Amino acid sequence: MKQIKRRNKSHKRDGHNKYKQKLTALEAKTINQKEYIRSIIENDIILCTGPSGSGKSFIAAGLASRHLHEGLVERIIVTRPLVCTGKDVGSLPGELDEKIDPYLIPMKENLKHFLTQAYYGYYSNEGSIQYKPLELMRGATFHDSYMILDEAQNCTVEQIKMFITRMGNNSKVLINGDINQDDLQGRSGLNFCINKLQNIEGIGICRLGYEDIQRNGILGRVLNALEN
Numbered sequence: 001m002k003q004i005k006r007r008n009k010s011h012k013r014d015g016h017n018k019y020k021q022k023l024t025a026l027e028a029k030t031i032n033q034k035e036y037i038r039s040i041i042e043n044d045i046i047l048c049t050g051p052s053g054s055g056k057s058f059i060a061a062g063l064a065s066r067h068l069h070e071g072l073v074e075r076i077i078v079t080r081p082l083v084c085t086g087k088d089v090g091s092l093p094g095e096l097d098e099k100i101d102p103y104l105i106p107m108k109e110n111l112k113h114f115l116t117q118a119y120y121g122y123y124s125n126e127g128s129i130q131y132k133p134l135e136l137m138r139g140a141t142f143h144d145s146y147m148i149l150d151e152a153q154n155c156t157v158e159q160i161k162m163f164i165t166r167m168g169n170n171s172k173v174l175i176n177g178d179i180n181q182d183d184l185q186g187r188s189g190l191n192f193c194i195n196k197l198q199n200i201e202g203i204g205i206c207r208l209g210y211e212d213i214q215r216n217g218i219l220g221r222v223l224n225a226l227e228n
Contacts, residue, residue: 076123
């Protein structure tokens with residue numbers, strides 16, 4: 001169970017000093033969110049499940065932003081399965097970048113929130129924030145990176161396994177999803193992986209609930225009624 005090591009990145013970070021802005025601070029609002037943050041800091045691989053608005057992606061983006069800005073990692077790698085209500089990305093119009101961009105907007109907005117627009121632009125331009133289609137990641141290895149797999153309830157076991165094995169030295173793997181929002185009609189591998197990977201050193205398992213929803217208080221009651 002290792003924390004990411006601080007690295008000497010001052011030669012890469014000189015450019016961002018001109019902005020003289022502070023990052024937006026990440027603040028846990030619930031006990032479960034505090035445990036999620038602690039788990040990310042203490043573990044190498046973290047799997048988190050919870051309903052929409054409970055902070056799965058928001059917290060992952062907050063810690064990734066801070067660690068990138070502090071020079072603890074070189075890159076943030078963001079991916080998600082290109083599946084929407086059962087349709088494959090191949091059925092969507094446009095080139096690959098145009099096809100995947102709508103899927104990535106939520107995480108982009110989270111990173112911009114924490115980094116501010118200026119720093120987000122700086123890190124994006126220098127290649128420190130990268131968005132990659134999950135389907136095209138096979139064969140890659142990511143060192144010194146925060147690797148975030150969002151909406152993982154729409155991944156098969158094979159896809160999650162492939163993503164985890166892209167992990168290189170001094171990297172963290174964060175896998176987030178809502179097991180109640182499976183668009184794969186029962187073929188989701190997220191819950192299977194959570195059950196299989198429990199109690200393994202270096203792996204953190206976090207479960208957020210309706211009580212952790214901060215986006216709007218009524219959402220927890222709505223989702224609880226609709227899903228139960």
